Amino acid sequence: MRTFAYAITLFALPVTLVHAQADVFGYFEPEYAGIYHRDNYCQLLYNKLRVDIKSTVVKNTEFGANAIFLLYYGKPDWNVIDFLPQDIASTVPPEMRPLYQFTYQDTFYLDNVYVRFGLNRFAITAGKQQISLGAGYFANPTDVFNIKDALDPTYEQPGHHGLRMDFLLGSRLSLMTLFSPIEMDWKTSGKLLRAKIGLGHFDFSVMGIEMPYKLTDFYTFELSEQTRRSFGGDVVGELIGLGVWAEGLYTFLEEDNDDFYEFLAGTDYTFESGLYTMLEYHHNSQAKSDHENFDLNDWMRFFTGETKTVSRDQIYGLITYPLTDLLLLGGSLVFSLSDYSTAIVPMIQYSLFENIELLLMGNIYTGEEGTAYSRTLGNGFLLRASVYY
Numbered sequence: 001m002r003t004f005a006y007a008i009t010l011f012a013l014p015v016t017l018v019h020a021q022a023d024v025f026g027y028f029e030p031e032y033a034g035i036y037h038r039d040n041y042c043q044l045l046y047n048k049l050r051v052d053i054k055s056t057v058v059k060n061t062e063f064g065a066n067a068i069f070l071l072y073y074g075k076p077d078w079n080v081i082d083f084l085p086q087d088i089a090s091t092v093p094p095e096m097r098p099l100y101q102f103t104y105q106d107t108f109y110l111d112n113v114y115v116r117f118g119l120n121r122f123a124i125t126a127g128k129q130q131i132s133l134g135a136g137y138f139a140n141p142t143d144v145f146n147i148k149d150a151l152d153p154t155y156e157q158p159g160h161h162g163l164r165m166d167f168l169l170g171s172r173l174s175l176m177t178l179f180s181p182i183e184m185d186w187k188t189s190g191k192l193l194r195a196k197i198g199l200g201h202f203d204f205s206v207m208g209i210e211m212p213y214k215l216t217d218f219y220t221f222e223l224s225e226q227t228r229r230s231f232g233g234d235v236v237g238e239l240i241g242l243g244v245w246a247e248g249l250y251t252f253l254e255e256d257n258d259d260f261y262e263f264l265a266g267t268d269y270t271f272e273s274g275l276y277t278m279l280e281y282h283h284n285s286q287a288k289s290d291h292e293n294f295d296l297n298d299w300m301r302f303f304t305g306e307t308k309t310v311s312r313d314q315i316y317g318l319i320t321y322p323l324t325d326l327l328l329l330g331g332s333l334v335f336s337l338s339d340y341s342t343a344i345v346p347m348i349q350y351s352l353f354e355n356i357e358l359l360l361m362g363n364i365y366t367g368e369e370g371t372a373y374s375r376t377l378g379n380g381f382l383l384r385a386s387v388y389y
Helices: 002-018 094-100 296-304
Strands: 023-037 040-055 061-074 077-079 101-103 107-118 122-129 160-170 173-180 190-199 202-217 222-239 242-253 260-270 276-284 313-322 327-336 342-353 356-365 379-388
Touching: 094 101, 202 242, 202 296
Parallel strands: none
Antiparallel strands: 023 040, 023 379, 040 061, 061 107, 077 101, 107 122, 122 160, 160 173, 173 190, 190 202, 202 222, 222 242, 242 260, 260 276, 276 313, 313 327, 327 342, 342 356, 356 379
8 A cells, every 4th residue: 555655646746746837857767687696597677767856936946856666576585695705604604694685675765855045155955865975986985975886886876864055155165064864863963064176177175074983793783883083085177188086085983993094096088089988096994905804794894885895905997989979888897906806897878769778787707706806796787778758
């Protein structure tokens, strides 16, 4: 009954808002993913419908929301233990294996719903909204809200609850503050202050962040929580014809001495033929430099997003070429400097019609068992169609 009510809301709300002079748009996205893992071929499929609503009827005010409906089929149940190195998986008692299982379930949710009031030099946004920080493509050390998928880093990120204020102090000088009620009280909620200035061909930003820091011990499933205070920034610009950027963040923990830092630096260049190339280097001091020291917590915290990488040092490369106006060929790779394993991601994108795109993407892991990009993680591909309306 609840799913039926959600479906009625999903289709009735846009119709109602059309009469209230709101713009309604979005996309339908079916995806097929296949994975060959330990001599087994598995498949996961979903149908995704996104409905976006935006209204600017009230002067200086914007209302926006989007609803997402996801239907899964194929193999919905997966156990993370099956993807771990055998020497680590064997340490998990059989009676605890069900604790590491997760299931893709049909769901409906409001990904974003916000209202924004803006004047000439000031804007305030309240509600569930996009919070995107940092200049990096493969990863964003300064973004404490989102975790990118290394194999598909440009896919849309979820919304986050927050109260955001933006101040334009000059032509290239701005200030942003953000409060995110992650917990019930002020101390354990997220606070962010970011200043940005443009100088010449470059934009610089500095920021300070305070928010909860949670880690799970996946041997016992006990959760520890403390306050993290982070300071960092980013720079992006152009140098001798190359696009260049860098960002970093240093985190101080309140209750122990395991402070950590993360930084990224990158460059890109587009040739006259349309060939685009990009290279990034990423360092995460939380991760270990030797894959033989990876343990259950390292892998599980990476899979669940509590830490951003399992490998300390990585290089990301991307190359694309527009073969025609409608066909884009390319590929990316992630190379772990810690254990010399590689993930290769070939890609073909085709614009079938003006509002229909097809994407074929593969993933090929080359590393030995136990490395960051081990062949035992499973090789596969996905085929995704995006139909915009």
